[in-house]
Amino acid sequence: MSAESAPRPGARGHGAEPASGAAPRRGRRRDAEATRRALLEAAGALFDERGFDRATIRDIGERAGVDPALIARYFGGKEQLYIAALADEGRIARRQPQVADLHAIAERLLARWDRGGTSPVRRALSDPAPADPDQRALLRRIMRPGVIDPAKEAVGGEEAALRAELFLALLLGVSAARSNGTLSAVANASRAELLRQLGPLLDALADAPPRADAPDAPPADAPDVPPPADAGG
Amino acid sequence: MSAESAPRPGARGHGAEPASGAAPRRGRRRDAEATRRALLEAAGALFDERGFDRATIRDIGERAGVDPALIARYFGGKEQLYIAALADEGRIARRQPQVADLHAIAERLLARWDRGGTSPVRRALSDPAPADPDQRALLRRIMRPGVIDPAKEAVGGEEAALRAELFLALLLGVSAARSNGTLSAVANASRAELLRQLGPLLDALADAPPRADAPDAPPADAPDVPPPADAGG
DNA sequence: AGCCGATGTCTTCGGTTGATGACAAAGCGC
DNA sequence: GCGCTTTGTCATCAACCGAAGACATCGGCT
Structure with a gap:
């Protein structure tokens, strides 16, 4: 358990994919905004592909090239990431x-x-x-x-x-x-x-x-469901 | 943790709902077939309601008034129960x-x-x-x-x-x-x-x-019912 | 009665998941 | 150079799930 034997020079650059994007921003190796976008994108793809339950935050993090813990940091949790991905999509659609x-x-x-x-x-x-x-x-x-x-x-x-x-x-x-x-x-x-x-x-x-010839068509949307009584199964 | 203090007279009749059906078969208090049906029915409802992942075998067992372990015994596991529920539904529809x-x-x-x-x-x-x-x-x-x-x-x-x-x-x-x-x-x-x-x-x-240029098909009524190919188990 | 298979109940295990917090490195103003 | 905030990494944790198996009970058969 105790990881005190080796000094272990931190954990530089191992966490996940290097996310070798075409981004020319070499100046900022740490870019919170880029990380957010990567997470949103990966989440959108994985939620679509597998649904909410089967898309794990570990898989999302891996696809985004980012540590899964950052999901909690940036969005608060998996569910909030889901909402954020949805809102992001909606914004794109509206544009x-x-x-x-x-x-x-x-x-x-x-x-x-x-x-x-x-x-x-x-x-x-x-x-x-x-x-x-x-x-x-x-x-x-x-x-x-x-x-x-x-x-x-x-x-x-x-x-x-x-x-x-x-x-x-x-x-x-x-x-x-x-x-x-x-x-x-x-x-x-x-x-x-x-x-x-x-x-x-x-x-x-x-x-x-x-409605063209509805015999008893009520004008309003009355959500009354007639007793089905269908002995289906 | 250690439940060794009290002799505990077994676990008679506590496991789940008494499943007080109208079944007149008083002779058989233990009815494997009835248990199977109860599990199939509860599984159908819960799989429909929540989807496969969120329907837990514990919930299915509870709704069926049956111990969840019987799912493994009778069907082999959760996935096979799913298939069985599907096949059961298909059989009903075909009837x-x-x-x-x-x-x-x-x-x-x-x-x-x-x-x-x-x-x-x-x-x-x-x-x-x-x-x-x-x-x-x-x-x-x-x-x-x-x-x-x-x-x-x-x-x-x-x-x-x-x-x-x-x-x-x-x-x-x-x-x-x-x-x-x-x-x-x-x-x-x-x-x-x-x-x-x-x-x-x-x-x-x-x-x-x-296709717009296709002449309307002749009355090709071939009501050939394909072989039943019953896969119901 | 006594055996024995069928049926049911309970406990526990390994694995997975989302979440959390301690720690480390990087950027940045002074 | 120094200290603080931001950003990233890692090791756990508690909860839940499906599965498996030990154990108990029933009920028919001889």
Whole structure:
């Protein structure tokens, strides 16, 4: 236990990958901001790839070329790093030029969420939400301006909110199925093929008025669920 | 630590819930089959609710009213219990009367996967797939007859396989978004409202030919049911 | 009755994970 | 040169998890 036998000249430059970036900043070998960015990037990729639980802070640190303990120092902990990565992604998304075409948004989202993507956003919308209600609200606040609102604007019409989220859920499901692989046709199709098949769906989502001849359509979104009583299983 | 002071008359009837089922089989106080079923049911619910990682065998045992160690005894381990729960679900799904209408299938699937559902199938199609290739193949073999094939038949037409899986991915995404809650409009909508909005999408999925210049396929109705290939254990 | 397999209960082990704090080196103003 | 703050490294720790096995009890069979 006691490491007092050898004087051990510290631990210089062994911790992790040298992170040999193209950064010309030789002057600052210790750059807190660069470390933060590296952690955010690695976290985004790993959270997307494996989900929150299976992405360990050790793996994140290794990919970032940084000691995992710095996660605690800079962000407070793993969960806060997750939130920060999400917020960072949302900020990037918001900086991109807005497009009002559902197809274009679909293409962009799929490119971001598809295999090889590095966006934890997809997980944030489908994985089990955090238990803390405050953080769930925070999640919603992060997702809205960068992801939900653009889709809502592109959908337009009545019930835009619901249909925009349906649009997101569709891409969500496709991305999830693709990364999972059990649905082999979806997993093996090219992205272009996928988008072609998705085309009519997007049109239906954008154009179709939700209520045409609803017999008892209540105008408000009444969350009353009729007793299912389905003896399914 | 050392529990050697008191003689402790064994551990009679404390382990877990008494599992006071309505089972009239008073003759057998120890029923391996009932225990298996209880474990399968609890596992299905918890795997669906929390995902594979966060559903601990201790929690599963507690919900089933059974000692967690029996999971190892009866199924071999947590992962095999997962596979067994999936296969059990698939068997149930296969027993239900087949319907050839996409809307009907959507309604049924949503009822099964939606909140309060107890089906790990949704997770199996979206969560990170197991690392072992054999088990991934097994997963596919379980999902095909009970879930994928019926959808494929209902979709029909060209590229039925891809579009059927797209259909499943759509419902998958909707269910995931609903249980996650961050997409609040989808999460708060009633199931009926959801199905109404989904309607046009399903029509687009069923009707739209993938390529504009393709003549509509002749009524190629080949209702050949593939061999059962029962993998249920 | 007495044996013995089937079924159930409890304890414990090794491994992993996130977190924490002591320590070391680097930068920087004086 | 010196001392302080910042930045990075390392060694643990406590908690949790899945698995395994020792032990107890039941129930049928001869």
